[in-house]
Amino acid sequence: EIVMTQSPATLSVSPGERATLSCRASQSVSSNLAWYQQRPGQAPRLLIYGAFTRATGIPARFSGSGSGTEFTLTISSLQSEDSAIYYCQQYDNWPPWTFGQGTKVEVK
């Protein structure tokens, strides 16, 4: 089973500033990596797939990078509605499909 590890656990950023979230896989997942946003009380929403492709309707301030075992989600100019927990997920080697434990982003 591939273990996904996210860091940091919590990130507190001022509005308009950049937020950088990391995700590490225990073995290579190539570019088969997705990012999800989960706002409080809501279902997860797909942000990024294929490590860097934005899903339909996702603002350009969200970008993904990386391949192999190291991945990054960047929110270039944080807005209040970006307060949420962000999860990475690998779909390279399954079953199981595995998620990271999440990074909570707080807007100061």
Add this chain to the structure above:
Amino acid sequence: QVHLVESGGGVVQPGRSLRLSCAASGFAFAGYDMHWVRQAPGRGLEWVAVISIDGSNKYHADPVKGRFTISRDNSKNTLFLQMNSLRSDDTAVYYCARRADYLDYWGQGTLVTVSS
């Protein structure tokens, strides 16, 4: 537009059974693999099960293997999760989600509480 609506959750005693449903609309349901993913209170996302487009292939996570069974009825655009021998650690919001690899659409979830 794509719409996934889960139902069937509730409070159930340990050892009992429950069947969840996920009604799909707005897309060709029979053309997509479908997943169940759960989230325990205050915890992260945990993959539960997946089923192929025609139901011929199914995979279940180790914690639920032998107790839960995923199935689908393409004629009714509905996904199911039969949950038997429920335990307290099965308490979670259960989401259905679309696609084989990354999960592009999710339902709003249904809460299952296992408690005596």
